Amino acid sequence: MLMPNAPLIEARGVTKIYQTKDGPVESLRSLDFSIRDGEFVSVVGPSGCGKSTLLKMVAGLLGVTAGSLTLAGQPIEGPQKDVGIVFQSAVLLAWRTVLDNILLQAEIRRMPKAEALAKAQKLIAMAGLEGFEGKYPWQLSGGMQQRASICRALLHDPSVLLMDEPFGALDALTREKMNLELQRIWLESKKTVLLITHSIPEAVFLSDRVIVMSERPSSIAAIYDIDLPRSRTLDMMGTPEFSVYAKKVRSHFYAQGSLDH
Amino acid sequence: MLRRLMLSPTLRPFLLIILLLVLWDLAIRIFSIPAYLIPRPEQVVGQLISEWSRLLNESWKTTQATLGGFALTILFGIPVAMVIAYSKLVESYVYPLLVFSQSIPKIAIAPLFVVWFGFGILPKIISAFLLGFFPVVVSTVMGFKSVEPDMLDLARSMGATRLQTFLKISLPHALPAIFSGLKVSITLAVVGAVVGEFVGSNSGIGYVLQVANGNFDLPLMFAALVVLSSIGVILFLAIDVVERLMIPWHASQRQLF
Structure with a gap:
């Protein structure tokens, strides 16, 4: 059993080395961090710094080369039961309706049907997708597609939600709206969230803590606690406190001269 | 109106x-x-009407050979393509050989099938199969290989077995590509069946074409060509209908929603 206040996700000296044709390439170098249950943590860093690699390792889709990575005290080996993933594109199956796409999670995990359906309908209501259950992915906007994929990631009620630049492909206005939605969903569901993002305002706006990565081979440059009250509003993005946090995070990239967007 | x-x-x-x-x-x-070079349309229509029952009878034989070859195409082509798509090793061995075999003119080796398999329907089926096989393999391989890596990661993250990933993700994803291959294949299978009938047969539309050619009966020859093309069109449309039923979600079918 998990001890109270013990970290839910813990990384100790996590290193990833890829074997390529040109020899080994070090992607991540000795990462140490821990994420508490119910915490919202973002990872920001330059392109190609291995953020997605980190997320895939936490999901158990990639192995670590060295170090230890644990979920609820257990080493992560292979795909995890207690994890839901949202990718940059919604990755919805074109031949399934929104509801059936969400239920894919239940089918593959062999969850009881009636229970899964009830859960799916609850999630659909929470994500504001009522009336779109029977639509096909191409009939939805990008934001709605991503909402459906969040519902799918939450269907089996995982304690951890992993998000790999989920709003990167959306326009700026939709993105802000989705940030608000995600905050609401997080406040309602009390999941632990690990969000990979390129956007400094998004990271500061949503997170309890922001992990800043350096360029390849990446290590953790800094971790900032974002001490802003919940629930946060878009107006808060204009406050001096918010700017201070954003500036702190941004300073890392200017120092490296690698802010690429 | x-x-x-x-x-x-x-x-x-x-x-x-x-x-x-x-x-x-x-x-x-x-x-x-002059009529001995190109017949007039009404002569062709006249032959179509007067030779109707014979043409219908022979076209049924050609259709049987075509469908036999097409069935073999589905039976072998799709599994072979799946193995090629899933195994780099098999691909490196088999694919170049397939392309090589495809460059052999079937009409040149068709007489060999008669020697091997006699004058029955079998050499015609094999000829139809050989012509239709390649496009199905190529497009099926493409269909299976074009599954997004994120989609496979998604399935893995859910703990999907290989069979589940195949049935719920890869196969439906590949279906539109498979059908586009099948559509090309069915028309080529008709050609293959006729090639088989050309070289060694005493039935089928290919045989009618041969006889008409030998007798300088151009109206009959054109009539046979009309019937032959109609077989191709009807079979193509049949596959189109099956495609619509099986992948109504695909972009090419969306006007139906």
């Missing part, structure tokens, strides 16, 4: 055919082309 009928998409090819027939007839009259 008449205007709408004229503009309906189903009728458009027929309107074009009528136009081409008129041009054909006019060309013969204007340039006074």
Whole structure:
């Protein structure tokens, strides 16, 4: 059993080395961090710094080369039961309706049907997708597609939600709206969230803590606690406190001269 | 009402055919082309009517050979393509050989099938199979290989077994590509069956073509070609219908929603 206040996700000296044709390439170098249950943590860093690699390792889709990575005290080996993933594109199956796409999670995990359906309908209501259950992915906007994929990631009620630049492909206005939605969903569901993002305002706006990565081979440059009250509003993005946090995070990239967007 | 009928998409090819027939007839009259070079449309239609039962009978035999070859195409082509798509090793061995074999003119080796398999339906089926096989393999391989890596990661993250990933993700994803291969394949299978009938057969539309050619019976030859093309069109449309039923979600079918 998990001890109270013990970290839910813990990384100790996590290193990833890829074997390529040109020899080994070090992607991540000795990462140490821990994420508490119910915490919202973002990872920001330059392109190609291995953020997605980190997320895939936490999901158990990639192995670590060295170090230890644990979920609820257990080493992560292979795909995890207690994890839901949202990718940059919604990755919805074109031949399934929104509801059936969400239920894919239940089918593959062999969850009881009636229970899964009830859960799916609850999630659909929470994500504001009522009336779109029977639509096909191409009939939805990008934001709605991503909402459906969040519902799918939450269907089996995982304690951890992993998000790999989920709003990167959306326009700026939709993105802000989705940030608000995600905050609401997080406040309602009390999941632990690990969000990979390129956007400094998004990271500061949503997170309890922001992990800043350096360029390849990446290590953790800094971790900032974002001490802003919940629930946060878009107006808060204009406050001096918010700017201070954003500036702190941004300073890392200017120092490296690698802010690429 | 008449205007709408004229503009309906189903009728458009027929309107074009009528136009081409008129041009054909006019060309013969204007340039006074003798009948032993190109028959007049009404002669062809006349043969179609008078030889109707014979043509129908022979076309049924050609259709059987075509469908037999096409069935073999599905039975072998799709599994072979799946193995190629899933295994780099098999791909490196088999794919170049497939392309190599595809460059061999089937008409050149068709007589060999007669030697090996006799004068029955079998050499025709094999000829139809060999012609239709390649496009199905190529497009099926493409279909299976084009599954997004994120989609496979998604399945893995859910703890999907290989079978689940295949049935719920890879196969439905590959279906549109498979069908586009099947559509090309069925028309080629008709050609393959006729090639088989050309070299060693005493039945089928290919045989009728041979006989008509030998007798300089150009109207009959053209009539046989019309029947042959119709077989191709009907089989193609049949696959189109199956495709619509099986992948109504695909971009190419979306006007139906």
